[in-house]
Amino acid sequence: MGSIEKRHGVLERVIRQPFTMVALGWVLLLAVLAVFSPYLAPYDPNVTDVLNRLRGPSVTHWLGTDDLGRDTLSRAMWGSRVAVLACLQAVGLAALIGIPIGLLVGYKGGRWDRIVMRLVEVEQSIPLLLIAFALVAILGYGLFNAMLAVSIAFSMSYLRITRAVVLAERPKSYVQAAEIQGYPISRVLFRHILPNIVGPLIVQTSILSGVAILLEAMMSFLGIGTQAGTASWGAMLEDARRFQVQQLFLSLVPGLMITVTVLAFNIIGDGLRDAFGIETHARKSVSKSRAVRPALRIQAMGKEQAEAQRPSVLSVTNLEVEFPQQDGSVSHVVKGVSFDVAPAEIFGLVGESGSGKSMTVSAVLGMVPPPGEVTGGSIVLDGRELVGISAAEWKKIRGRDIGVVFQDPMAALSQVHTVGMQITEGLRYHQKMTKAQAWARAAELLDIVGVPNARARLDDYPHQFSGGMAQRAMIAAALSCNPKLLIADEPTTALDVTVQKQVLELLLKLREQLRMSVLLITHDLGVVAEVCDRVAVMQHGVLVDYGNMKDVFVEPKHSYTKQLLLARDGMLGANPRRSS
Incomplete structure (x- = not known):
């Protein structure tokens, strides 16, 4: 509606x-x-x-006649055609x-x-x-x-x-x-x-x-x-x-x-x-020339090496992302990042704005914005190397093997399509379900994520949902094809404290219920302490701390991690490490 x-x-x-x-x-x-x-x-x-040519308006010719005596009104009406x-x-x-x-x-x-x-x-x-x-x-x-x-x-x-x-x-x-x-x-x-x-x-x-x-x-x-x-x-x-x-x-x-x-x-x-409500001022667009792309260095693991390591849904090894500059230099936004996400694990990737965490996730999704490039490293999802695959192969992976929950549900959900359509579209495209099957599955998904009266809400539009319910609907859409990995990019930032807690509890519930791996991107250490099993801390494109909650929150190795913890202690007046 x-x-x-x-x-x-x-x-x-x-x-x-x-x-x-x-x-x-x-x-x-x-x-x-x-x-x-x-x-x-x-x-x-x-x-x-011709006997009545060039006459003015009259009873017989309301708008007069032309040089050949043709009726002006009739010609004007036919001229509209x-x-x-x-x-x-x-x-x-x-x-x-x-x-x-x-x-x-x-x-x-x-x-x-x-x-x-x-x-x-x-x-x-x-x-x-x-x-x-x-x-x-x-x-x-x-x-x-x-x-x-x-x-x-x-x-x-x-x-x-x-x-x-x-x-x-x-x-x-x-x-x-x-x-x-x-x-x-x-x-x-x-x-x-x-x-x-x-x-x-x-x-x-x-x-x-x-x-x-x-x-x-x-x-x-x-x-x-x-x-x-x-x-x-x-x-x-x-x-x-x-x-x-x-x-x-x-x-x-x-x-x-x-x-x-x-x-x-x-x-x-x-x-x-x-x-x-359209603005009338002109919008200027600047086209930037794309620099020569550096050669890609894929450091994929061999089969024996992969089997020797502990099982992981996602394994990122020595990831490099670079952006060419106008002066011919190169900006290294992600430098040698390595981490893995285990089955049914919630893994937190933490850092301030500009630390490189979102660009790392963009690389995992194969969506590094041009002219940026993944220039080195390996990204393995469930045993499959993703670096260097074609655009057609990516389309089969995104939405089916990887689901994404964005920061602002009102921006991520199209406002001109119903919630039901946005959930069922992935089911019909990837799972080849009929409309009735997809509709039933969408209602089931909304029910799983805790949307009351799920079947009736399928006909609603995003603006008819509260912020928390819209975020639940987006999670349902991300889960529609049973992805191996769910990427949650700042999923609670746009929500108030009460709704944040509900969404975090939902992620924990889904992890237990669906045995799903979650890569959680956030700058909130309190969120990480509440839901994550392990965490990695990024600064200036580099992974500076990595390990389980005790290793990172109780005994941080890097000064940057200590500064983050002290900053949160100062804002909350309490030590967040107690909640871990």
């Missing part, structure tokens, strides 16, 4: 705008005239009556071309983004009318050929605005959650990102519709649009220009139709922009 409520909220805001409602009424009237003009027009628009067809062709074809390309290049970035944007800049440097003249010269006269040039220009506008909003959406947690589920790019783009960016695209469509009608009239006026004799507003203006002296009223009707229609679409665009 959240998406429906959101649409209702937009609709209510539009209804409260009287000018927007009047403009919508005019556009609706045009649509009716376009469809029913053969039945509503009092005369055939092409029937001539040409205007609407031109608008549908130009805007519809442009949206079909520009939006998918904009989604793709905004999402992928890198080389393809730079190439496409350079081509867009080249196209937009060429005047639109020059492209129209060229296409008409090659393909011949006609409305479709003339508006094809407009479609090309409009597709570039759709591409640019789609790319811009996708760049803003790309880093958000709900997109990362979809990627971690292993969904193909097409599903991420069209099922997850596109519904969340539809507002700016609707506004753009309204504005471009007005421009399309204006351009159609301009081309028909110049004689490269509709064929001679066709009733269109632009052609009517051209006829009026030649006979302006004999009949001043002749240009008034098509001129008003064009002006009011274009103005109506602009008012609708402004109203929708306000209703959706």
Whole structure:
């Protein structure tokens, strides 16, 4: 109901705008005239009556006649059909071309983004009318050929605005959650990102519709649009220009139709922009060149060595993550990190912001943001080396073998899809369940994580959940495919103290119930002391302390760990080591 409520909220805001409602009424009237003009027009628009040429308004001809005695009102009504067809062709074809390309290049970035944007800049440097003249010269006269040039220009506008909003959406947690589920790019783009960016695209469509009608009239006026004799507003203006002296009223009707229609679409665009709450200032995007990537050094363990070590669900060995800099140097954000997570163990990775813990997890997920690279080390999940595998192989692992719980559930869950849809999507994609099976499993998962009245809550949207319940729903989605490893990235930071305790107790319960391994990322030593079996402490990309709770909390070896403990002691007025 959240998406429906959101649409209702937009609709209510539009209804409260009287000018927007009047403009919508005019556009609706045009649509009716376009469809029913053969039945509503009092005369055939092409029937001539030279005895009554260039007459003003009268009882028989309400808006007068043109130079051939044709009824001006009928021609104006039939002209609305040409205007609407031109608008549908130009805007519809442009949206079909520009939006998918904009989604793709905004999402992928890198080389393809730079190439496409350079081509867009080249196209937009060429005047639109020059492209129209060229296409008409090659393909011949006609409305479709003339508006094809407009479609090309409009597709570039759709591409640019789609790319811009996708760049803003790309880093958000709900997109990362979809990627971690292993969904193909097409599903991420069209099922997850596109519904969340539809507002700016609707506004753009309204504005471009007005421009399309204006351009159609301009081309028909110049004689490269509709064929001679066709009733269109632009052609009517051209006829009026030649006979302006004999009949001043002749240009008034098509001129008003064009002006009011274009103005109506602009008012609708402004109203929708306000209703959706879209910012109007331009967003600048900076494309950075990617430095040459260093050679990957995989230090995978041999079979005998792996078997000799204690069993582990996840084993990270000498992990290196580097980011090339503009000056040619390299920033080492993760340096020689090694740890392992045992079956049914909760392992804590602790450190302040910028310590490298989140980048370590990104490497484990195969999602180090470009231009960063895993340049050395080994990451083994349940006996399988992950460093160096293909993107297609990663899609089979994320969401199925690795589940992720993010810090802010309201950001990680898509606000335009129901909770049930977001849980069942992974089940249907990875487990190939039917809709009924996935729905039943989703209700079971919500019940497992402690969401009351689970089956009924599947139809709710994230905003209808409290923070704690939303976090439980996200955990349910992460558990949907029975992952071998659950990564919990600051799962309690956005919650109050009472709800934090409930979520931590839930993680402990799930560990016991499902025999699941958990990699807990946090900066809160109290959380670590309460739920973790072992812990690793990171500073400046290096693992400085590693061991069980007693080794790290009671007898810390590194000065940084001691400082963290003293800092927490100072904030709480108590020693956190007592809780371990």
